[in-house]
Each structure stands twice: as C-alpha cells, then as structure tokens.
Amino acid sequence: MIIEPRMRGFICLTAHPDGCAQNVKNQIEYVKSKGAINGPKKVLVIGASTGFGLASRITAAYGSGASTIGVFFEKAPSEGKTASPGWYNSAAFEKEAHAAGLYAKSINGDAFSKEIKEKTIATIKADLGQVDLVIYSLASPVRKHPDTEVLHRSTLKPIGGTYTNKTVDFHTGNVSEISIEPANEEDIANTVAVMGGEDWAMWIDALKAENLLAEGATTVAYSYIGPALTEAVYRKGTIGRAKDDLEATAFKISDKLKDIDGKAYVSVNKALVTQASSAIPVIPLYISLLYKVMKAEGIHEGTIEQIQRLYADRLYTGSPVPVDQEGRIRIDDWEMREDVQAKVAELWKAATTETLPAIGDLAGYRSDFLSLFGFEVDQVDYQKEANEVVAIEGLV
Numbered sequence: 494m495i496i497e498p499r500m501r502g503f504i505c506l507t508a509h510p511d512g513c514a515q516n517v518k519n520q521i522e523y524v525k526s527k528g529a530i531n532g533p534k535k536v537l538v539i540g541a542s543t544g545f546g547l548a549s550r551i552t553a554a555y556g557s558g559a560s561t562i563g564v565f566f567e568k569a570p571s572e573g574k575t576a577s578p579g580w581y582n583s584a585a586f587e588k589e590a591h592a593a594g595l596y597a598k599s600i601n602g603d604a605f606s607k608e609i610k611e612k613t614i615a616t617i618k619a620d621l622g623q624v625d626l627v628i629y630s631l632a633s634p635v636r637k638h639p640d641t642e643v644l645h646r647s648t649l650k651p652i653g654g655t656y657t658n659k660t661v662d663f664h665t666g667n668v669s670e671i672s673i674e675p676a677n678e679e680d681i682a683n684t685v686a687v688m689g690g691e692d693w694a695m696w697i698d699a700l701k702a703e704n705l706l707a708e709g710a711t712t713v714a715y716s717y718i719g720p721a722l723t724e725a726v727y728r729k730g731t732i733g734r735a736k737d738d739l740e741a742t743a744f745k746i747s748d749k750l751k752d753i754d755g756k757a758y759v760s761v762n763k764a765l766v767t768q769a770s771s772a773i774p775v776i777p778l779y780i781s782l783l784y785k786v787m788k789a790e791g792i793h794e795g796t797i798e799q800i801q802r803l804y805a806d807r808l809y810t811g812s813p814v815p816v817d818q819e820g821r822i823r824i825d826d827w828e829m830r831e832d833v834q835a836k837v838a839e840l841w842k843a844a845t846t847e848t849l850p851a852i853g854d855l856a857g858y859r860s861d862f863l864s865l866f867g868f869e870v871d872q873v874d875y876q877k878e879a880n881e882v883v884a885i886e887g888l889v
C-alpha cells in the first residue's frame with residue numbers, strides 16, 4: 494500500500510509505518526552518538542509512544558542500556574486504516590530494542606484507569622522486580638476518573654478575560670486574529686483533573702504500595718512555562734493551572750518517597766511540535782518564530798536532544814540535580830534566553846500571512862508536523878509500498 498497524509502483540521506488521519514520506524518531509528522542513533530549515560534536501569538514510561546515520552550524511553554534504553562516498560566494509548570491498524578503514529582513508533586522501538594538485546598514491553602490502554610495500573614504493576618513484578626525511574630509524560634484531552642467514573646475534558650482557555658492575539662493555520666500559512674473566551678470554574682477544575690498531578694500521584698502511590706520503587710528512585714513529569722506572549726492562554730490559562738498542580742504534586746510525591754530516598758521532579762521543557770501542542774491556539778505561530786531564531790543561533794533542539802540533555806546534564810551527572818527557585822529542572826533554558834525571547838517578540842509584531850514565510854520557520858513547523866505521522870522523513874522512499882506492521886512485539 495502507498496500511504497499518503499490525509500489531514501483533518503489539526504490532525505493527520507494516516508500514519509506511515511516506515512517513516513515512524515525511521516524516526517525511532519534516528520532518535521536511537523542520536524542517543525548512541527552522544528555516548529553512555531550512567532543513568533537508570535529499569536524504567537517505566539507513562540506516555541511512551543510519541544513526543545517527550547518516546548524520547549525518554551529511547552534515551553533510557555540506548556543511553557543507559559535500561560529495561561523499559563512503556564504505557565500508551567494508541568490505535569492498532571484496522572481494515573482500511575493505518576495505525577496511529579505512536580503505535581508504529583512503539584512497534585519499531587520494541588523491534589529495535591529486542592534486536593539489541595534490551596528488555597522492552599508495552600502496555601496499550603488508558604493509563605488513567607485502575608486496570609492499566611494493575612497490568613503495569615503485574616508486569617513490573619513478574620519481570621523487573623522494581624523500577625528506578627518513572628517518567629510521566631501523558632498529554633490527553635480527556636480523563637475518566639477511576640473513582641467517580643466522571644469524564645473530565647480539558648480546555649485551553651484564558652482565565653479572567655477574553656484573550657485576543659495572532660494565530661496561524663500552519664497548513665495554509667494564514668495568520669489571523671483569534672479571540673478565546675475565558676474559562677469558568679468548571680473548565681479550570683476539569684483541566685486540572687485531566688492534566689494536573691492527581692494521576693501521577695496515583696501511579697506513584699500504587700507502585701510504592703507494592704514496593705516496586707527501588708531505593709533512590711526518581712520520577713519526572715513534564716511541564717511548560719513559555720513567554721509573556723502566550724501567558725494568557727497557556728501558563729495563566731486553564732492548562733497553566735493544571736501545570737501549577739502538577740508542579741505542586743512533585744513536592745507531595747517527594748515527601749512520600751523520603752523513606753526510600755526517592756525524589757519527584759518536574760522538568761520544564763522547550764516548546765516543540767507534537768500532536769498535543771499543535772492543537773493549542775497561538776502556540777504554532779510562536780513555535781514557528783522560535784524555531785527560526787533558535788535554528789539561526791544553532792541552539793534548536795527536538796524532543797530527543799532535549800531529553801538526552803535532561804538525562805546527561807541534569808538527572809544523571811553524579812552531582813545534585815540543578816533546579817530553579819521553584820524546584821523545577823529547566824531544559825527550556827535556551828528557549829527562554831533573553832536574546833532569543835527578544836528576537837521572537839520583535840518577529841511576533843511583524844508576523845502576517847505575507848511576512849511569515851520569510852520571518853518564521855513555517856516550513857520547519859509543517860515538516861515536523863508531518864514527520865510526527867511518519868511523512869516527509871528523509872530516508873524513506875514514499876513511492877515504495879509501505880511495510881505492513883501488524884503487531885507490537887512486546888505488547889503485554
């Protein structure tokens with residue numbers, strides 16, 4: 494079958510197995526090229542199939558030779574439909590890892606549910622005994638609460654007033670003004686329920702109750718801050734409240750892990766094109782300007798460069814983990830550099846449909862977006878029939 498991208502709004506309905514596999518291989522090669530990290534040995538990654546979570550799994554496996562269990566929620570291929578990209582990514586990762594002699598197993602289902610936590614716990618018990626690193630990298634629009642069964646939906650809204658700013662449709666390049674109505678209390682509570690820290694704490698409680706966290710275990714969840722430009726819709730909006738809650742949860746988890754000398758961190762990461770971020774208004778315009786500036790400065794990074802740096806230069810240096818005044822790890826340091834932000838703010842003022850192709854990296858945005866689905870990946874011949882991938886090797 495020849496597979497082509499089929500767009501609907503901010504999502505692509507198709508994914509290319511060979512492109513996804515090539516992306517995984519490229520990430521593996523990058524981590525290997527950076528050399529060994531004296532890092533984790535047994536790792537659970539929740540949200541392991543795409544974005545920062547996939548990069549976390551690859552860095553653990555190929556930087557430190559770690560055994561990994563990946564949890565994700567992805568679609569297998571079905572009659573007339575390709576799988577979701579994270580499914581192909583995971584199939585490729587498992588195949589590569591096993592060929593390299595690395596333990597890898599995957600669990601596909603709702604990480605918010607009791608059932609998937611139980612399945613994961615049983616797998617750790619049977620195969621690994623304990624884990625020494627738990628990465629929490631979920632990005633989801635909904636969460637069915639395991640106790641109440643209420644389905645919470647997150648929103649991306651400002652708080653306190655209507656937010657009006659520029660945005661771009663990155664498919665057409667059209668820059669327009671967008672107004673987003675403010676959230677009500679229910680929107681805030683729902684977003685915190687989905688993207689806040691409660692489920693992270695539930696995972697850690699469940700693992701600890703079964704004595705599955707090794708002495709000195711670390712857990713890390715990912716957050717974002719970003720510039721003044723996006724503050725009203727991101728950090729001071731509904732999603733920002735959820736991130737505040739996630740960051741507060743790190744301290745609560747650290748307290749609970751004192752007896753095993755464990756620690757919970759939030760790492761603040763760079764804005765990047767992922768399935769999650771492309772759905773947020775205003776952010777794609779910011780990212781296309783940011784990419785332009787960071788590429789010109791030679792400091793652009795993708796998810797794998799970010800996470801390799803997180804492990805090698807922050808978490809596993811042999812010295813105390815450097816954190817900011819709020820106790821957070823910062824790998825958004827290059828994005829937030831004053832000179833970078835000053836340039837982006839200048840470009841932001843000048844950004845129109847006409848100017849953006851020259852002043853922004855719209856082409857880089859689009860190509861990164863397509864690449865998430867396995868398209869426009871350099872080493873792949875798209876004229877050839879795509880390989881059929883029908884199973885994930887280590888699926889539990």
Ligand code: NAI
Pocket residue numbers: 539540541542543544545546564565566567579602603604605630631632633715716717761762763764765766767768769770
């Ligand atoms: P992503 O969309 O690439 O990855 C999300 C992962 O969560 C996938 O593995 C998916 O299968 C999994 N998932 C979603 N719902 C699930 C469920 N119910 N059960 C099991 N697995 C589920 O997202 P991305 O961007 O890597 O986000 C991960 C974290 O990083 C989020 O907390 C996000 O806020 C944060 N972050 C993202 C930034 C960005 O610019 N993309 C910047 C800084 C932080």
Ligand code: NA
Pocket residue numbers: 540541542543544545546547630631632
């Ligand atoms: Na992820």
